[in-house]
Amino acid sequence: MESIKEKVIIDCETTSLKQINQKIRDAVKDKVPEVIIENPWASHNLGVGITESIHIIYKGDVGYYALSLCDKVTAKVEGNAGWAIGENLMDGEIIVEGNTASACGASLRGGTIAVKGSSGARAGIGMKGGELIIGGNAGYMTGFMMQKGRMIICGNTGKALGDSMYNGTIYVGGEIEELGNGTEIVDLPPAEYNMIKDRVETYGITAPPSFKKVVCNGRLHNFNKKEFGIWKEIL
Amino acid sequence: MERDIIRKSKVWSPEKIEEIQEKSDLGRYRIRGQATKRADLPSFDDLVFTPAGLSRVPLEGYRERCDTEVIIGEGKVKRPLVLDTPIMVAGMSFGAINAHAKEALGIAATRTGISTCTGDGGMHPVEREASEKLVYQLLPSRYGLNPYDLQKADAIEIVVSQGAKPGTGGTLLGQKVSEEVAHMRDLPPGVDQRSPCRHPDWMGPDDLGVKMEQIREATNYEVPVMIKIGAGRVYDDTKLAAKVGADAIVIDGMEGGTAASPEIQLDHTGIPTVAAVVEAAEALHEIGLKKEIKLIIGGGISNGADAAKAIALGADVVYIGSAMLIALNCNKSLYLEDYKALGTEPAACHHCHTGKCPVGIATQDTDLMARLDPFEAADRVENYINSITMEMQIFARSCGKSKVNALDPTDLRSLTLTSSLITGVPIVGMGHHKPHYADYESSSVEQNVLSQLLV
Numbered sequence: 001m002e003s004i005k006e007k008v009i010i011d012c013e014t015t016s017l018k019q020i021n022q023k024i025r026d027a028v029k030d031k032v033p034e035v036i037i038e039n040p041w042a043s044h045n046l047g048v049g050i051t052e053s054i055h056i057i058y059k060g061d062v063g064y065y066a067l068s069l070c071d072k073v074t075a076k077v078e079g080n081a082g083w084a085i086g087e088n089l090m091d092g093e094i095i096v097e098g099n100t101a102s103a104c105g106a107s108l109r110g111g112t113i114a115v116k117g118s119s120g121a122r123a124g125i126g127m128k129g130g131e132l133i134i135g136g137n138a139g140y141m142t143g144f145m146m147q148k149g150r151m152i153i154c155g156n157t158g159k160a161l162g163d164s165m166y167n168g169t170i171y172v173g174g175e176i177e178e179l180g181n182g183t184e185i186v187d188l189p190p191a192e193y194n195m196i197k198d199r200v201e202t203y204g205i206t207a208p209p210s211f212k213k214v215v216c217n218g219r220l221h222n223f224n225k226k227e228f229g230i231w232k233e234i235l
Numbered sequence: 236m237e238r239d240i241i242r243k244s245k246v247w248s249p250e251k252i253e254e255i256q257e258k259s260d261l262g263r264y265r266i267r268g269q270a271t272k273r274a275d276l277p278s279f280d281d282l283v284f285t286p287a288g289l290s291r292v293p294l295e296g297y298r299e300r301c302d303t304e305v306i307i308g309e310g311k312v313k314r315p316l317v318l319d320t321p322i323m324v325a326g327m328s329f330g331a332i333n334a335h336a337k338e339a340l341g342i343a344a345t346r347t348g349i350s351t352c353t354g355d356g357g358m359h360p361v362e363r364e365a366s367e368k369l370v371y372q373l374l375p376s377r378y379g380l381n382p383y384d385l386q387k388a389d390a391i392e393i394v395v396s397q398g399a400k401p402g403t404g405g406t407l408l409g410q411k412v413s414e415e416v417a418h419m420r421d422l423p424p425g426v427d428q429r430s431p432c433r434h435p436d437w438m439g440p441d442d443l444g445v446k447m448e449q450i451r452e453a454t455n456y457e458v459p460v461m462i463k464i465g466a467g468r469v470y471d472d473t474k475l476a477a478k479v480g481a482d483a484i485v486i487d488g489m490e491g492g493t494a495a496s497p498e499i500q501l502d503h504t505g506i507p508t509v510a511a512v513v514e515a516a517e518a519l520h521e522i523g524l525k526k527e528i529k530l531i532i533g534g535g536i537s538n539g540a541d542a543a544k545a546i547a548l549g550a551d552v553v554y555i556g557s558a559m560l561i562a563l564n565c566n567k568s569l570y571l572e573d574y575k576a577l578g579t580e581p582a583a584c585h586h587c588h589t590g591k592c593p594v595g596i597a598t599q600d601t602d603l604m605a606r607l608d609p610f611e612a613a614d615r616v617e618n619y620i621n622s623i624t625m626e627m628q629i630f631a632r633s634c635g636k637s638k639v640n641a642l643d644p645t646d647l648r649s650l651t652l653t654s655s656l657i658t659g660v661p662i663v664g665m666g667h668h669k670p671h672y673a674d675y676e677s678s679s680v681e682q683n684v685l686s687q688l689l690v
Contacts, residue, residue: 021452044445049382049453065436065449069382084436088380106435107377109421125435126377128421145431147421164429166422221426222409 007034012043021048028052042082047075051090067094083120086113089130095203102139105132108149114203121158124151127168135205143170143214144180152196154208165216171196173208182220188213265498266406268587268597270399270490270535270557276507278490278535279544281654282647283663287635294632301628302638305552307390307529308459308482316368316390316459319348320624321546321639325487325533325556326372326392326463328354330407330416331494331587334361336563336596338609341365343616347624352392355405355430357419358384365609370461373450375404376430378420382453390482391450392461393443395472396432398491398534401465401505404430406495410590413599444479461485466511466534467504473518477528485554486515488534492557494597495588508534508545510657516549525549539626546627547642548658555623562619563612564594570606 008027010020020037024047027035034055040046044063047056051071058066061079071090080098084106091110099117106122108130118136125141127149137155146165156174163180171188179185188211197207243249257265287293294301308315324340331354338361344351350368353359357379363369371388373380385391396402407416407428417424437446443462450460459482464472466488476484488508493501506514512532519525532545533554542553557565568581573593577586587597595606631639634646648663649655655662 017448017452018456025455045449045452048449049385049455051382064442064445068436068449069385069453071382083442087436088377088382090381103436107380109381122435126431128377144435166426221423 006032007036008032009036009038011038012041012046013039017043017045020046024050024054024056028054040079042080044082047073061098080117081115086111089113091130099136104134105130108132114205116203116205118155119153123153124149124170127151131199133200133203133205135200135203137174141180143168146170146216152200152211154200154205162214162216164220166221167216170214171211172214173211176212176214179214182217183214184217185212186215266408266495266588267498267501267585268492268494268496269585270492271501272585273502276490277509277651277653277657278507279509279541281509281651282544282649282658282660284543284547284630284634284646285648286633291635293635294637296629296632299632300637301631302640303624303628305529305640307461307552311482312459313455313457314389316350316370317348318350318368318552320620321550321552321627322347322349322542322620322623323370323531323552323554324349324351324559325491325554326352326354326370326394327492327494327556327560328356328378328405328407329359329362329419330354330356330411330599332560332597333595333599333604333607334359335604335607335609335612336560337362338365339563339607339612339616340559341369342609342613343620344368346613346617347620349620350389353379353388355394356407356416358387359419363387372463374430375432375434376420377435378422378430385450385453386455386457388454388458390459390461391454392463392485393446393450393481394463395434395476396465396467396487397463397493398465398487398489398505398508399493400496400500401467401487401489402432403497403500404432406430406493406497406588408495408588408590411494411588411597411599416599440475440479443475447479447481459483461531463487465489465491466506466508466514469506469511469514470518473515473530474522477519477522477524481528483529483531483552484515484519485531485533486511487554488512488532490535491533492560493587508532508536509548509654512545512548512550513658519549539623539628539630542623543627543630543639543642544647546640547646548644548660551640558619559616560596562616563596564607564615565592565596567594569594 037058040060042061042063045065047067049069053072056075058077063082066085068087073092075094077096081096081100083101084103086094087106094113096115100119102120104119104123105113107126109128110130112131114133116135119134119138121139123138123142124132125144127146129149132151134153138153138157140158141160143162146168149168151170154173159178160180162183200207303320305318305321306315342365345367351366352370355374368389370390370392372392374394409425409427461483462476462481463485488511489505529551531552532550536553537558570593574580590598592598595603627639647660649660
């Protein structure tokens with residue numbers, strides 16, 4: 001590790017996972033503003049459980065659970081990300097230059113995750129807040145059981161979009177292969193489009209000319225309503 | 236002409252008729268709390284201890300030292316979980332039960348040196364304050380999960396499934412989703428919450444291995460990480476949980492409790508606890524990790540006999556949930572009018588799902604909650620935990636063991652053939668006499684059948 005005032009550089013080729021995360025924690029403790037992770041080679045669990053402000057740059061692909069269970073962290077992945085990047089992020093900002101695998105931003109609680117490429121299945125599953133921006137397409141069951149927050153997908157989505165979502169909003173710029181149970185498309189006011197466009201462009205992503213706004217229709221919120229037809233769809 | 240006789244059908248019993256007619260009204264499956272009500276499950280009652288006599292010396296039943304301590308994660312993590320007695324309070328969420336109940340369980344557990352568990356719904360500050368040793372559950376729903384609480388926990392439990400309803404997620408009906416519960420779970424108040432059954436960010440055992448590493452990193456290898464699985468494919472699941480590096484594996488038998496579950500699932504899903512412990516212990520033995528990984532068994536454990544027999548069959552610790560609530564006052568003969576209003580009576584109540592718990596445990600209604608004084612209730616739970624510990628010690632001493640965890644299957648005999656087949660414990664009267672039967676071979680058809688059964 002080469003340590004200077006402004007940043008810490010960690011080379012994954014010569015450092016164990018335990019040491020990598022410890023060095024990030026040490027950098028946080030020493031109030032170093034930036035950590036650079038070199039040669040990540042899609043390793044798992046790089047930068048987990050960091051709960052103080054720091055900026056992390058990954059010089060390549062990351063594996064499962066990068067930047068998960070974190071708070072106040074800002075980060076950039078100069079490559080692709082494996083499963084569940086930013087899982088349970090409390091606050092902060094994660095930018096992924098490439099694509100992400102499944103469960104990107106699972107149980108996201110706050111902050112922003114911006115993926116410039118596409119995302120696999122179950123993006124934003126169980127989101128409890130925050131903002132997930134996907135520049136390309138998103139896969140099957142994106143937004144499943146979403147609870148709160150905002151998801152912006154500039155491209156197309158797979159089947160079961162937003163299935164069983166409790167709350168929150170999903171904006172889709174492209175085609176929706178199939179809406180999930182308990183969802184509906186509602187009108188998007190021009191001011192809201194402009195806000196979404198701004199958010200997308202903040203990350204250098206070109207906004208599509210229009211978005212569909214998908215929300216929970218509330219019809220599955222309670223068991224005791226005798227809406228046999230609705231329940232038959234999902235039970 | 237036939238006489239007029241009122242004869243109820245065994246095929247179309249009153250219970251079945253009532254069930255059909257209720258479903259024809261509801262338009263969905265029935266949901267209720269508590270646990271399966273089946274009376275035909277094999278149980279620990281089908282086993283007895285074989286106390287010491289001439290062949291083995293007993294310990295003084297009431298006085299002689301008999302250790303009960305169990306340590307989870309010893310030599311593997313920085314802060315192993317030390318239990319003064321091999322009992323843990325099973326996970327029951329804030330939501331399913333209220334803060335008074337959580338506080339009472341925490342106080343009692345602290346006094347007796349055991350752990351409590353958050354359940355699904357996050358870590359309530361009252362519970363953390365009251366519990367010296369608190370297990371933090373990581374569930375598919377991820378309700379209330381955050382890195383700060385994760386780092387405050389004394390152990391982490393990754394919940395794969397629950398014994399009462401393996402293969403489905405949790406259910407909390409809207410009447411219990413109060414403002415506070417909704418806030419902690421990030422849900423709209425009053426919604427019928429149906430939790431997912433699959434974790435959002437891993438699917439199979441290989442992924443779980445990476446998840447395990449994530450949790451260890453996030454907690455800096457400080458505390459044990461356990462995996463809880465509802466008893467189904469116990470043998471294989473136990474091996475896989477061991478493979479991913481759990482410090483302890485919790486197997487929750489089908490008698491396990493719930494605050495709300497589809498009733499049909501309670502009665503027709505899962506493996507009874509007595510069978511589950513045997514399968515799990517066998518799996519750990521086979522891969523040579525029985526000593527390294529602690530086996531925790533839950534599901535219908537009600538007294539020291541159940542607990543000691545589970546330990547003799549291979550468990551290290553028992554998980555107790557429903558019985559802890561009963562010690563709090565669940566199903567007690569109080570507030571009879573309220574039981575009546577629910578259409579039930581004390582000792583038959585399973586109405587946790589309604590949020591109208593007459594004794595103020597499984598409710599978020601502040602008036603009902605006021606009926607449960609956390610400090611009085613803690614005394615009762617403390618007494619109950621102590622009584623189970625003493626009961627376990629009685630069995631251990633009578634079998635000549637100076638540690639409860641030294642009980643083993645040779646200390647048991649089965650009362651029924653079914654139990655013997657399930658547990659591998661010889662049936663009473665025949666344990667060590669098999670060779671003797673050779674003298675009588677072919678002497679009678681009856682004994683030939685008997686010999687075959689013993690093979």
